[in-house]
Amino acid sequence: MSDNEIYSDKITKGSRTYFFDIKKSEKGDLYLKISESKRTESGFEHHRLKVFDEDLKDFVEALKKSLTKFKELKEPRQTNGKTYSVEKIRETHQQAYLPWTTEDDNKLELLFCEGKKVKELAEIFGRNVGAINSRIKKLELKDKYGK
Missing domain, CATH: 3.10.450.700 (Nuclear Transport Factor 2; Chain: A,)
Known part of the structure; x- marks a missing residue:
């Protein structure tokens, strides 16, 4: 040298x-x-x-991103058709994709009857608005309480 x-x-x-x-x-x-x-x-x-x-720092970061993308393109993950990441979604909705408990259902029914909006319920339950709407439909709360 x-x-x-x-x-x-x-x-x-x-x-x-x-x-x-x-x-x-x-x-x-x-x-x-x-x-x-x-x-x-x-x-x-x-x-x-x-x-x-x-x-050098920016070069290394760009290289890491490129290598990650290279790996994804070379060996695509089997996603079973899912185009989302549960971990990523749980960054904003902590309870996303977790099973609903009887306690959760009872609390949802009570808060729904109190007139809470779907957006408020989503924040309370740590789930997205779509999950709350689906659960309300599954429990037939609108039909049950005429709302």
Whole structure:
């Protein structure tokens, strides 16, 4: 390693070799140099990318996002037709997709009879408006109380 080379690592896969070098510029600034060397019929092809210290955090974040997307595209998850994430929904509705208890049903019926609006009930039960409407329909509360 020369004086401006601080760290070096490499990966060889088939005809390609990737180099990861941390170097110091003439001004003393650190940067990451990523190089690819590829053996071809006519010799070698070389490609280089330099990422400077001030850009490294954003570069790594973009790389992480790209790798996540790459993995999703390469190995699509079996979602059984679901286009939503229960965990994501529970960030705003803590009780989403959890079973209703008898106690919940009794409380819903009482609050419904008191005239609470669906939006208020959704907040109280930690569920979305659609879940409250579905439960009201299932328990036949509108028919039962004429509302």
